[in-house]
Amino acid sequence: MLPSYVNAEQRYDELRKSALKSFENSFSESEKGILKARTITTEALHASTAWDTVNTRRVGWDWVNEYSAFKFRHPKRFEMALWQNDKLISLSLGRPTYAGTALRLDLVEASPKELGDRVNVITFVLASLEIYARVLEARQIRIMHPINETVRDYYASFGYTYTPKGDYLYQELL
Amino acid sequence: MSNKKITDIRTRRKKRYKPLDQIAKEAMAFYRARAPLEEPDAIASGRSIFEQPEEEDEHEDEKPKPHDGL
Numbered sequence: 001m002l003p004s005y006v007n008a009e010q011r012y013d014e015l016r017k018s019a020l021k022s023f024e025n026s027f028s029e030s031e032k033g034i035l036k037a038r039t040i041t042t043e044a045l046h047a048s049t050a051w052d053t054v055n056t057r058r059v060g061w062d063w064v065n066e067y068s069a070f071k072f073r074h075p076k077r078f079e080m081a082l083w084q085n086d087k088l089i090s091l092s093l094g095r096p097t098y099a100g101t102a103l104r105l106d107l108v109e110a111s112p113k114e115l116g117d118r119v120n121v122i123t124f125v126l127a128s129l130e131i132y133a134r135v136l137e138a139r140q141i142r143i144m145h146p147i148n149e150t151v152r153d154y155y156a157s158f159g160y161t162y163t164p165k166g167d168y169l170y171q172e173l174l
Numbered sequence: 175m176s177n178k179k180i181t182d183i184r185t186r187r188k189k190r191y192k193p194l195d196q197i198a199k200e201a202m203a204f205y206r207a208r209a210p211l212e213e214p215d216a217i218a219s220g221r222s223i224f225e226q227p228e229e230e231d232e233h234e235d236e237k238p239k240p241h242d243g244l
Contacts, residue, residue, distance in 0.1 A: 022198035059218045069223050093220075107220035110213075120213035123205045130201040135194070145221045150214045158208045 008075035013039070016079060019132045026127070035119070036083040037128060040067055040091060044081035047088035054112040058147055063091055066107060070095075078103060078132045082124055087111075090121040094129060102140035102170070103133035126158060133173060143169045 020037045027035060038044070040063075048063040070077060070093050078094035092108040110121045126141075133141050143160060145167050146152035152162055152169065160169035 018194060019198075022194040023202070025195050026198040026202040056215075059220075061220075061222055066223055073223075105219065106223070108218065109220075110217040113215055120209065122213055122217060123209040127198075127201040127205040130204070131194070131198050134197050134201075143219055146219045151217060151219060154210065154214055154217075155219075157210050158205060 005075060009071075012076045015135050016077075016132065019135050020080065020128065023128045023131050031119075034085050035124075036086075037124065038081050038083065040079045040081045040093075044083075044088055044091065048091055048109075050088075050115060051109070051112060054114050056114060057112050059109060061107065061109065063109075067091075067093065070106070076136070078105070078129055080125065080128050082121055084118050087116065087118075089118040090125060092125050092129070096136055096138060097142075100136065101138060102142050103129060103136060103138040104142045104144050104168070105129055106144050108143075122154065122158075130173065139173055141171050141173065 016039055020039065023037050024032070024035075045064045045067060051057055067079075074095040076096050078092070080090070080092045081088060082090040082092075088111060090108065090110045092105060094103055094105040094107075096103050105125070108122075108125055111118060126143075129141055141160075143155050146155060146162075146169065155169045156162060158171075160171045162169045
């Protein structure tokens, strides 16, 4: 592994963790007792395998392999594992565009509701994404490839604009 | 340098170097204010990294840089 990769991984890991710490500080008092926003660990990847047991899961991603490949390619990536009462409720991954002008949300999945009640995760994912985007001084956030119209419209309700070319939604950061 | 220019630079710096906790608070408030009551049951977005072309990057004309910014 190249020394430049190792340095970048360490440097951006610090940025990710400090962005997630500030993100947790923004939680309400009641949320602070039950929610944790962390980087994606082996424990989180192991917990995600429980999602395979549910028939209503919309995607068949193997997060263990996805994360491993993504981590190798993108040291500047955005990543978050969201926990509620020590139960994994969401995983998300993204990366800056090559020019660094935008931060993309490449993969996001919430735990199937059959596995238990959970908070609505997208508010938390998008807020966390924006914080990291501002740390990187990106000027735009993109949500790549919404899986269907319902999900796309849901993102649009936060003020994101859909662009068919590229199949993503975006929002400029002021 | 005129006083106006100095003020502009100070304003820009203040905005850029806002404390991270303040940035987080504002981002959370922004999304809370816009969050619809109901989230779709099966929320997911994206495409497996194994289905993406190596250098896919929409609307960007730059090639990937080796881990820059160091």
